[in-house]
Amino acid sequence: MRMVDIIMDKRDGKKLSQEEIDFVITGYTDGSIPDYQMSAFLMATYFTDMTDEEITYLTMAMSQSGDMIDLSEINGIKVDKHSTGGVGDTTTLVLAPLVASVGAAVAKMSGRGLGHTGGTLDKLEAIPGFEVEIQNDQFIKIVNESHVAVAGQSGDLAPADKKIYALRDVTSTVDSIPLIASSIMSKKIASGADAIVLDVTTGDGAFMKNLEDAERLAHTMVRIGKLANRQTMAIISDMSQPLGNAIGNANEIQEAIDALRGNGPEDLMEMVYVLGSQMVVLAEKAATLEEARKMLEESISSGKALNKFKEMVANQGGNPDVVDHPELLPQAKYTFELPAKESGVISKMVADQIGVAAMLLGAGRRTKEDVIDYAVGLNLNKKVGDAVQEGESLVTIYSNREDIEDVKKVLYDNIFISESGIEPKLIHEIITE
Numbered sequence: 001m002r003m004v005d006i007i008m009d010k011r012d013g014k015k016l017s018q019e020e021i022d023f024v025i026t027g028y029t030d031g032s033i034p035d036y037q038m039s040a041f042l043m044a045t046y047f048t049d050m051t052d053e054e055i056t057y058l059t060m061a062m063s064q065s066g067d068m069i070d071l072s073e074i075n076g077i078k079v080d081k082h083s084t085g086g087v088g089d090t091t092t093l094v095l096a097p098l099v100a101s102v103g104a105a106v107a108k109m110s111g112r113g114l115g116h117t118g119g120t121l122d123k124l125e126a127i128p129g130f131e132v133e134i135q136n137d138q139f140i141k142i143v144n145e146s147h148v149a150v151a152g153q154s155g156d157l158a159p160a161d162k163k164i165y166a167l168r169d170v171t172s173t174v175d176s177i178p179l180i181a182s183s184i185m186s187k188k189i190a191s192g193a194d195a196i197v198l199d200v201t202t203g204d205g206a207f208m209k210n211l212e213d214a215e216r217l218a219h220t221m222v223r224i225g226k227l228a229n230r231q232t233m234a235i236i237s238d239m240s241q242p243l244g245n246a247i248g249n250a251n252e253i254q255e256a257i258d259a260l261r262g263n264g265p266e267d268l269m270e271m272v273y274v275l276g277s278q279m280v281v282l283a284e285k286a287a288t289l290e291e292a293r294k295m296l297e298e299s300i301s302s303g304k305a306l307n308k309f310k311e312m313v314a315n316q317g318g319n320p321d322v323v324d325h326p327e328l329l330p331q332a333k334y335t336f337e338l339p340a341k342e343s344g345v346i347s348k349m350v351a352d353q354i355g356v357a358a359m360l361l362g363a364g365r366r367t368k369e370d371v372i373d374y375a376v377g378l379n380l381n382k383k384v385g386d387a388v389q390e391g392e393s394l395v396t397i398y399s400n401r402e403d404i405e406d407v408k409k410v411l412y413d414n415i416f417i418s419e420s421g422i423e424p425k426l427i428h429e430i431i432t433e
Contacts (some may be wrong), residue, residue, distance in 0.1 A: 003024065011040075011044040015054060021057040024061075029163065042168060043171060059186050060189070062183075065159050069191055073140050075144055077104070077195055077282065078143075078193045079106060079196075080106070080188060080193035081196070082196065084217070085239075086201045086242070087352060087358075090255050090256050091272055091275060092150070093123060093252065097308040097309040099148075099283070100146065102285055102292075104147065106150075107143045107149060110151070112152075122249055127253060127318040128322070130316055131317040147308075148312050151316075164179070164183070177216055197282065198232065199271075200221070201237050201239035203241075203424070204239070205241070205350075205352045205355060206351075214428070215429065221234060233431065234432075235274060235275060235427060235431075238428065241351050241354075241383060241424065242349065248378060250331075250377070253322070257306070260300060261300070262300045262301060265383075276293075278430075280295060280296065306323065330375035334399045336396070336397040337393040337395075338411055338412070339390075340382075340388045340393075340417060344387075345388070345417065346386050349383070349414065353410055360410065361377065361399050361404070361407055373400055378395050378398070378411075379396040394411070
């Protein structure tokens with residue numbers, strides 16, 4: 001078997017066998033297939049696509065390229081949630097303790113962020129003392145005792161994906177549905193969860209800019225999950241504007257705490273209840289989505305969910321006092337308001353560019369080597385559909401530098417005010433097949 005023949009077949013749109021795809025992934029992981037040939041294969045895949053069968057072979061080969069985490073010692077059905085990315089996506093910070101508070105086992109493997117803000121792990125590290133690197137036996141012990149732990153990926157998980165993703169980034173092959181689906185699902189399958197809820201975002205702030213592509217990605221990942229014997233479903237959600245109001249790290253922790261008190265932004269709370277209800281049903285803690293939602297709402301109103309968050313923080317070495325004393329979270333030196341230049345209605349907020357404004361402050365990473373500033377970020381005081389008066393604050397900016405004209409320009413250029421505006425639909429579709 002030769003890599004050049006496989007590249008030629010994929011270039012010509014032929015279907016590859018499991019053996020051929022295994023050969024590609026094994027060879028690239030062990031270094032016997034060079035970058036230039038893998039680059040050609042990725043570009044051929046980008047242009048000629050893959051069948052669902054090929055994508056499944058690719059996913060399983062990537063998931064088996066390194067460690068496969070065994071969570072069988074955790075009692076019950078282990079449920080995980082994954083988002084394809086967005087701006088101000090605080091859902092995991094709320095969902096993990098909330099779903100655990102009704103008895104489901106949430107064994108969450110998360111990553112760090114490269115982009116607008118930190119990933120879930122970076123956000124949690126804004127809590128003083130919070131430890132995301134925990135040993136597998138300790139991880140299992142915590143989940144068995146408290147039903148929830150959120151940790152960094154331990155071991156050498158899907159090393160093929162790490163190598164391929166780095167190559168996709170520099171060969172302009174990131175936005176390919178077969179490559180996105182296999183990247184996400186290979187890590188989820190290797191992470192050991194029994195049930196997976198996927199939040200597939202669409203809009204300006206998402207990989208999938210249009211609904212048709214998001215639907216195909218969601219269906220593809222659900223099929224892969226089921227073929228790998230994982231209970232899998234997907235929700236297609238809107239990311240044409242940021243979710244919630246906070247964009248940053250410490251301020252997203254604060255927003256998560258507010259949400260667990262029942263005081264979170266309306267769109268964030270709805271996403272949490274929709275995703276959380278699916279997780280509870282897949283974990284077999286409720287028979288219907290209606291019953292699951294009621295359980296989650298009661299857990300928030302009783303304070304049980306907030307107490308579970310405190311417990312999660314304490315279990316992983318963090319200071320649970322941040323819940324009642326937000327001043328213990330990192331604080332920015334300067335606070336600025338961004339006044340509206342005219343009156344009207346917010347008609348559009350370009351999500352990814354608002355995320356760029358947060359990154360300019362230091363809330364995210366341009367490269368893996370960048371150090372995140374946990375204290376900085378944005379708080380949106382207006383969202384699409386909201387009325388605004390000239391001079392009223394659109395955004396509160398938290399900064400550790402005094403000159404933020406670059407940040408203000410990006411925000412003004414990407415928040416549009418007109419005579420009328422339509423609030424976007426939050427949930428487009430729920431996919432179970």
